Amino acid sequence: MTTVITGNFRLAFFPSQLNGNSVRFLFRPFTTPVFKRSLTTRVRAFSTAFVETKPTEPLVEEKEDTGGGNNGLACPICYDPLIRIGESTSYVGSTAGSNLQCNTCKKTYCGNETHLDLVASSGSKQYDESMPLAAEMFRTPVVSFLYERGWRQNFIFGGFPGPEKEFDMAKNYLKPVLGGNIIDASCGSGLFTRLFAKSGLFSLVFALDYSENMLRQCYEFIEKEENFPKEKVTLVRADISRLPFKSSSVDAVHAGAALHCWPSPSTAVAEISRVLRPGGVFVATTYILDGPFGFVPFLRTFRQNIMGIAGSHIFLSERELEDLCRTCGLVGFTCVRNGLFVMISTRKPS
């Protein structure tokens, strides 16, 4: 990065990781700590095109996440705040080259072109782990590509009213937390993320999913939209069972059509409960296999088998969902049904 002091501002030039020759301008008043540090480290080469001079201290600008830039993200191992390293920002289109570091365990988390990778195993070279089938399926490029191009539309047969209607319904439950931040948990290709961001009803939207390919789709759909408020959206790869957020830091969590895909709904809902601030709202949709299905003999045994094979959780009653939320510390459970479809709402006690 080359730093030039001009007037009352600092201009920073550095090649982006994407095309190697873009220029980014950063304006900072002289008085900031960043400026003071830049006085001692004016020039640093990132490629052979630049000549490196001897920096008297490393060109690392550390900044605790105060809620403005990296907006409440925490280490998925320590749950302590992440510190930005360098000039990284973390909204859509700017994650490439973003580096965040945990102040406690010192682990560094990197961003690529499309998202920040905040799973506990991020950066591992040898270790690889797979999720149950229901989650792994969504990690494939083909399912991710097809998801918004026909796959999701089929949910209508299970009673799902469709994204626009579901969004309207969710908005109703989210009224007490409008203006706050929201996690679109297991966002898939981001159909609700985009609606949340464009609605202007939330200050920040975290599009969170375990699938790298879903996040890529999400990024591409956002890139295609004109006048999209990208600065409001951060794409994060994370496991719902280990959310990279500080406790009590989130106003709302939305999870469309995902509860039944999570390996352990109770661990996931407990995590959601942890990150919600008092009064924060959780809205989710899923299926309930009851009604005529309630008469199927051995349904519980069948469920155990399905769960064993696919890792998908089949809910058998509204009471079961209510019990799940209650045992994870959430209160005020309500739900609406349409066939097998259910939308639930619950909140963290104030």
Ligand SMILES: C[S@@+](CC[C@H](N)C(=O)[O-])C[C@H]1O[C@@H](n2cnc3c(N)ncnc32)[C@H](O)[C@@H]1O
């Ligand atoms: C059926 S899609 C739902 C997408 C979108 N929310 C919707 O309403 O259409 C389920 C999503 O859950 C994600 N998922 C599965 N297991 C997950 C986990 N452990 N952590 C985070 N996301 C997970 C999948 O990658 C997939 O994108």
